Amino acid sequence: MIHSASSGFDMLAVGVFVAGLAALVLTIQWRLYRKRLSQYDQQSTGRVADIERRMDESKQFAEQALRTAETTASQAVAIAEMARAIAHDVSAGADAAQASAKASERMAAAAESAARAAARSAEASSQTALAFQAVVEAGKRAWIHASELKLTLKTSGEESSVLETWVTNLGTTPAMDVRISSNFLLSEAVPEELELTPRVTLAAMGPGVNLPIKLFQRIAPAQLAAVTTGRKVLLACGQVDYKDVFGQARQSRWCSVYDHATRFFYPADRHNRTT
Numbered sequence: 001m002i003h004s005a006s007s008g009f010d011m012l013a014v015g016v017f018v019a020g021l022a023a024l025v026l027t028i029q030w031r032l033y034r035k036r037l038s039q040y041d042q043q044s045t046g047r048v049a050d051i052e053r054r055m056d057e058s059k060q061f062a063e064q065a066l067r068t069a070e071t072t073a074s075q076a077v078a079i080a081e082m083a084r085a086i087a088h089d090v091s092a093g094a095d096a097a098q099a100s101a102k103a104s105e106r107m108a109a110a111a112e113s114a115a116r117a118a119a120r121s122a123e124a125s126s127q128t129a130l131a132f133q134a135v136v137e138a139g140k141r142a143w144i145h146a147s148e149l150k151l152t153l154k155t156s157g158e159e160s161s162v163l164e165t166w167v168t169n170l171g172t173t174p175a176m177d178v179r180i181s182s183n184f185l186l187s188e189a190v191p192e193e194l195e196l197t198p199r200v201t202l203a204a205m206g207p208g209v210n211l212p213i214k215l216f217q218r219i220a221p222a223q224l225a226a227v228t229t230g231r232k233v234l235l236a237c238g239q240v241d242y243k244d245v246f247g248q249a250r251q252s253r254w255c256s257v258y259d260h261a262t263r264f265f266y267p268a269d270r271h272n273r274t275t
Contacts, residue, residue, distance in 0.1 A: 141244040142175035144168065144205065145274060146254045149236045149265040155224055160216040163236055167200075168210045175242040175250070178202040182238030184215040186223060190268045194237050194255060205242070213238075227260055234258035236265055251275050 147168040154161045163184040169175055181196035199213050219227075219234075226232040237255040244250055255271035258264075 140171075140173055141246060141248070142169050142171035142173050142205070142207065142242065142250070143252075143274075144175055144178065144240050144242055144250070145170060145252045146236075146238060147210065149256055151234070151236070151258055151263070151265070153219065153224070153263075155219070155221055158218075160218045163215045163217070165213045165215070165236060165238060166210050167213060167238075167240060169205050169207050171244070172207050173245040174207060175205045175244060176203065178205045178240065178242040180211070180213065180238065180240045182213055182215065183235075184217050185235040185237065186217070186219065186227075186232060187235060188232055190233065190235065190255065190257065190270060192270075194239075194253075194271055196237065196239055199238075224260075227258070235268070237268075237271060 144167060146165055147170065148164075148166040150164040152162040152164070165182055167180055178201065179198065180200040180202075181198045183194065183196050185191075185195070200211065202211075205211070223232065227234055235255060235257060237253075239251065239253045241249070241251050252274045253271055255268040256265035257268050259266055
């Protein structure tokens, strides 16, 4: 029992020692904490003053920036207003220019239409004048053509058949530089090109003048039989070139086929024209 009490006392002493040691440690820690807290307060006070100074500088800079921004904004608004005014003027000018251009286009179209109408009128007038001139010239010019064809047919084969062609100026004025070519052909068909021989040349041929041209050709009975049956054709053909009193070059061509049944000449399907 005494041993138990001694052990309890020892344990109490150890507890008191531990408690005292703990109190000493706490005291030391508290003093260190107070010292550090004081240092921190001093540092904090300096930092706060520095922060406040920087804040004042930032505020001044921000106020200056705000004033600069307000000035810049005012200038930007003024510039924008000026730009809108210029754009309005430019737009108005462009509209006016466009309207002027459209008006010019309309005037140009109208002028072109008038020019076309004038050209058509001039062309019509020219055609009318030419037609009138042609009518006048047709009434007063020379007209030379083969007016009559006559065949005296000889069938014996010993005599020549005779083709008589009367070339006449049917117009009302003389013809100049008259050149007459003709031929009397026996052929299987009307040829594509006529073989003509020059016959007469005249310096002038007055109106109403009737010029006979005679051509001779022997036709054998067998050839006449071929003409009668249609295996061959007898052709009276010719051409006359001349100038009228208006200085125009003229030409007449003729080609006629002999019909043995009626004993007349009829125009062939080609080589007949007058200019």
